[in-house]
Amino acid sequence: MMYYVIPSRRYSAIGHFALFYLSVSFLLRLAFMVWQYDEVDWHPVDFLRTIISGTFFDLGALAYLVAPCILYITVWPSRWIGTLADKAIIWFFTSLGVVILAFTFFAEVTFWEEFRSRFNFVAVDYLIYTHEVIANINESYPLPLLIGGVLAVSLLVLWLFFKGKVFKNTFAGKPGIGERVLFLMITAAFIGFYSLAIRNFHAEWSPNRYNSEISKNGIYSFFAAFRNNQMKYPEFYTAIPDTEAFALVREKLGASGTKFNAVGLSIRRDVENTAGPEKKYNVVFVLVESLSASFMSEFGNTENITPFLDSLAQQSTFFENMYATGNRTVRGMEAVTLCIPPTPGQSIVKRPENQGLYTINSVFEAKGYTTSFLYGGDGYFDNMNAYFGGNGFDIYDRGRGSILSDKIRATRTLIRDNEVRFENAWGICDEDIYSKMLSVADENYRAGKPFFNFVMTTSNHRPYTYPADRIDIPSGTGRKGAVKYTDYALKKMLQAARSKPWFSNTVFVIVADHCASSAGRNEIDVANYRIPAFIFNIPQAATQKVGKQCSQIDLFPTLFGMMDWNYTSNFFGKDVFGPDFEERALIATYRKLALLKKDRVMILSDQKKQNFYRWDSKSNNLSLLPTDKSFLDETIAWYQTADYLFNHKLLK
Numbered sequence: 001m002m003y004y005v006i007p008s009r010r011y012s013a014i015g016h017f018a019l020f021y022l023s024v025s026f027l028l029r030l031a032f033m034v035w036q037y038d039e040v041d042w043h044p045v046d047f048l049r050t051i052i053s054g055t056f057f058d059l060g061a062l063a064y065l066v067a068p069c070i071l072y073i074t075v076w077p078s079r080w081i082g083t084l085a086d087k088a089i090i091w092f093f094t095s096l097g098v099v100i101l102a103f104t105f106f107a108e109v110t111f112w113e114e115f116r117s118r119f120n121f122v123a124v125d126y127l128i129y130t131h132e133v134i135a136n137i138n139e140s141y142p143l144p145l146l147i148g149g150v151l152a153v154s155l156l157v158l159w160l161f162f163k164g165k166v167f168k169n170t171f172a173g174k175p176g177i178g179e180r181v182l183f184l185m186i187t188a189a190f191i192g193f194y195s196l197a198i199r200n201f202h203a204e205w206s207p208n209r210y211n212s213e214i215s216k217n218g219i220y221s222f223f224a225a226f227r228n229n230q231m232k233y234p235e236f237y238t239a240i241p242d243t244e245a246f247a248l249v250r251e252k253l254g255a256s257g258t259k260f261n262a263v264g265l266s267i268r269r270d271v272e273n274t275a276g277p278e279k280k281y282n283v284v285f286v287l288v289e290s291l292s293a294s295f296m297s298e299f300g301n302t303e304n305i306t307p308f309l310d311s312l313a314q315q316s317t318f319f320e321n322m323y324a325t326g327n328r329t330v331r332g333m334e335a336v337t338l339c340i341p342p343t344p345g346q347s348i349v350k351r352p353e354n355q356g357l358y359t360i361n362s363v364f365e366a367k368g369y370t371t372s373f374l375y376g377g378d379g380y381f382d383n384m385n386a387y388f389g390g391n392g393f394d395i396y397d398r399g400r401g402s403i404l405s406d407k408i409r410a411t412r413t414l415i416r417d418n419e420v421r422f423e424n425a426w427g428i429c430d431e432d433i434y435s436k437m438l439s440v441a442d443e444n445y446r447a448g449k450p451f452f453n454f455v456m457t458t459s460n461h462r463p464y465t466y467p468a469d470r471i472d473i474p475s476g477t478g479r480k481g482a483v484k485y486t487d488y489a490l491k492k493m494l495q496a497a498r499s500k501p502w503f504s505n506t507v508f509v510i511v512a513d514h515c516a517s518s519a520g521r522n523e524i525d526v527a528n529y530r531i532p533a534f535i536f537n538i539p540q541a542a543t544q545k546v547g548k549q550c551s552q553i554d555l556f557p558t559l560f561g562m563m564d565w566n567y568t569s570n571f572f573g574k575d576v577f578g579p580d581f582e583e584r585a586l587i588a589t590y591r592k593l594a595l596l597k598k599d600r601v602m603i604l605s606d607q608k609k610q611n612f613y614r615w616d617s618k619s620n621n622l623s624l625l626p627t628d629k630s631f632l633d634e635t636i637a638w639y640q641t642a643d644y645l646f647n648h649k650l651l652k
Contacts, residue, residue, distance in 0.1 A: 009173030010081070011183065012166045013094050014069050018062055020098070020157055024105055025058045025217065026051070032112060032214045039521045040210045053203055053215035060198060061220040063190035069093065070187045074180045082171040090170060095158055102153040106146055108218045110137070114462065116519035118213050119222035121346060121590050122328070129381050135425030139463035139476075200224035201591075201607055207624075208521050231345035233643035236606040237593065240636050242644060248637035252582065253574065261568070265644065268358075268570045271560070279563040280367065281538065282444070282506040283452045284437065284497075287332055288486060289460040291512035293320075293530040295483045305484040308491035309532065312510075316536035317562070319546045319576070323529045323585035323596065324514045325553065329456070330382050331588075332513030335552035337361070337391070338651065339571030341642045342588040344606065348646060350383045355390025355408070357651045358570040360556045364452045365392055366567065370444050371452045374437050376415070377427030378402050384456070385412070393454065396436060398427055422467040426458040429466050430489035433457060438496055445502040460486045460516075479516060494536075503537075507563075510534040511555060520620070523603050523611065524594050527620040529587045538562055549583040549598065550576050570651060572642065586638055595635035600625075602635040610635075 029051065033040050040050075072089070080086055111119060126133045137143060161167060175183075200221055204212040233239065246265050253267055254260070260269045293299045297310045298320065312318075325335040330347035334340065337359045338348060348354050361371050373393040379385030380402035389395050389410030399414040415428065415436055422429040437455050444451035459466050464482035465475045471488050473481035490510065497503050512531035520528060533555060535541075541562065550558075553573035560567060561575035574581055585596040593604040601613045601622060610632060613622035645651050 008175045008179055009169035010073060010175045012169040012173065013090055013161070014066050014073070016161055016164070016166045017069075017094060017097060018066060021062055021065070021101055022055070022058055024101070026055070028105055028108060029054045029214055031109075032210075035112070036116070036210045036214075039208070040214065041206065041208045046206065046208070046211055049205065050211050050215050053205060054217065057198075057200075057203055057215070057217035057220050060190070060194035061217045063187055063194060064223075065097070065219070067187050067191060070183055073175070074184045078174045081174055087167075087171060091167065094161070094167075095154070098157050099150065099154045102150045102157070104219060106150055110141065111218075116210070116213070116517070118216040119218045119225065121225040123222050124226050125350075125382070132377065132381055132425055136462060139425050139465065201605070204605075207523070209519070209523060209525075210521050231591070231606060232647060233344055233640050236344060236608065237604050237639070238608045238610055238632075238636060239640055240633055242640070244633075245637040245640045245644075248634055249572070249641045252634070252637075253572070265641075265648075266650065267572065267641070267645070268568065270566070271557075271569050271575075272566050273561060273564045276564050278367075278565050279539075280450045281563060282441070282450050282502055283364075283369075283509060283559070284441065284455070284506060285336075285453065285509045286455045286457065286490070286511075287329075287336065287513050288490075288510060289329065289457045289513060290516040291460065291483070291486065291532060292515040292517075292528070293512075293532050294527075295516075296532055298532070299530075303480060305480050306487045308487045309510075309534075312490075312494075312534055312536060313532070313545070315543055316534045317538070317541065317544055317546060319533040319550060319555075321547050321549045322511070322531055322533045322555075323526075323549070323551055323587050324512060324531045325529075325551060325586055326588055326590075327514050327518035327529075329513045330384075332511075332552060333384070333387070333456075336511070336555055339553040339556060339569075339573035340645075340651070341553065341572055341586040341638045342593070343639070343643045343646055344588075344593060345590055348651075349387045351646075353649070354383075354387055357391055358568075359391050361392045361452070363556075363560065363565070363567045363569075367565070368449060369452045370394075370447065370449045371454070372396060372440055372444075373454045373456070374433055374440065375427065375456045376423075376429070376433040376458050385410075388454070396440060398423075422465075424458075424463060424465045426461050428458070430457045430459040430486060431467065431470075431492060434489060434493035434496075438493070438500070441497075441500065441502060441506075445500070456513075457486065457489075459489065504539070507538050507559070508534070508536040509555065509559060510536070511552065518589070522620075522622045523605075524587060524589065524592050524601070524622075525620065526587065526594075526596060526601060526615050526622070527617070529585070535559060535562065546576060548576055548581065549585055549596070550581075551585045551587075553586065554581075570645075572638065593635070593639045595631070595638060597631070600628075600631065602628075602631050604635060604639065 203215040206212045242265055295301055296306045298313050325331050325342045330349040331342055333349050334347045364371050371393050373388040374396040377398050378400040379395055379397035385395050389404055389408040395410050395412040404412055420428045420432050437453050460482045463476055464478055466485040468475055471484045473484055511533040515528045518525055518528040554576050557571055557573040558576045561577055587594050587596055591606045595602050599615045601615050604610050612625045612627045614625055615622055
């Protein structure tokens, strides 16, 4: 009989629920290893450690899952065991638990397909922005089949429990006080141990990121991310004295024509350009969803899915060695608006108290510009409206019932139904958001003020759907089609803009928010941070390809330099064309923080550890090097000072 594997028949349902959970977790772990067959380390020691570490975290998650059930059995009187109320409660919560676990396992598979990771802070966000996420799942996957699969697995498990007399035994067993207390104490000990002594990063034992991720438990990882959405630098990372950190960064930011406004723990300074009079060009800025450099023929792609962008690279100032700071849209927004290294944990765009900051909009407003943020979905998603509206941009978005806080004085204009030809889970298609931007630019032009329009696109995102008959790849068939449609829509927008009276005095800046994927076997997959960037249509500017290694945070300081602007800067970014620009890029996950300089990479981890590597750009492999103290101090300085300025409210 099945119940003999359980110490007491009363604990039969809990025991078999635990066996179900541990068995499927084990099979899922094996499935992920096979999925990444060419990437994981299969050495017997690595394989066993992946499985053993994974089981260790499975047990931790299991302790939390069964704790309410253990408590119930502990306090439920013996005389009420087997009553209708007891049966209803146990049947209901066992069924609910099995359904939730089946759904979680299906969700882990779809999450792994998208991010090559266990649940992380992105999964936490998915609980908040349910409209976009549920709609995206519905448009990307056969939802009836997924739901049917969850129900089928759940019913099968419950049927096996029933046939194995699991419930009958549960309602027949009457444990004594000693047994109840023993099980409660064991469960409490497990929870105490995992709560006090174990952190999710303890699963990251392998230099191969895939082995470490597979060693994790999805549920455990989810709650770890929920708890650590914001991570103050000194608590988690190797630090140096703040005065030393700021001295190093000020040395890196100092240049001829730069005057710091304060001594000590500040980077605020005046930037003076002496090349000529300031130019008041209109600026259209397009932050393109998931535009990896690897999609372009310029970077070796042979599929011809970006013909327009490849041609634009020959007609603009084209940055061919620029790196995104992170792997999410809000990181790209943070980088280009605040020109700041990525702070650990959640992006500043999504944090509280992120309004009234000194952003690029502060510079544009000081020059008399009208500034707008345009997004094809509801800007409530990822806190975009609160961030952009709270930092001086007027808002144009689709809107699905969300409202701006009364503290935000920005003007919000909803994109009307009659302005939309195609829409999916994330918002209106790129053509439609560009059409809206063009009409806003027309209004700005008629008002007689220079304008800065910030556009965020959505089409290059799962479910990869777009208007029919635009390109030769059918809508919804995959990333290649979405990239080619993105390219098509940009071409169409610039063609339309050429007919406008404001075109000759307007600069177009185009850059990716992040790459389509940043996951790899290394701690940080450096090649998957490389993005294309274009500055197009600056009058009298020569077309050129810029090979200097640089960062998203340098884009607007470079643009301001090209327009010969004098301005106050609280930015970490620098003008790439400045005489003392030092090539480097700052790249990160939400927990790993790295400084890249040519082929050297220092990576800081939140266990107050660090690793120094040589990066082979051809193979994209990292090989470990002895730590370079000066390189380490510089890496620390960039991130520590950025974190300090935000948490001490000095980014104003």
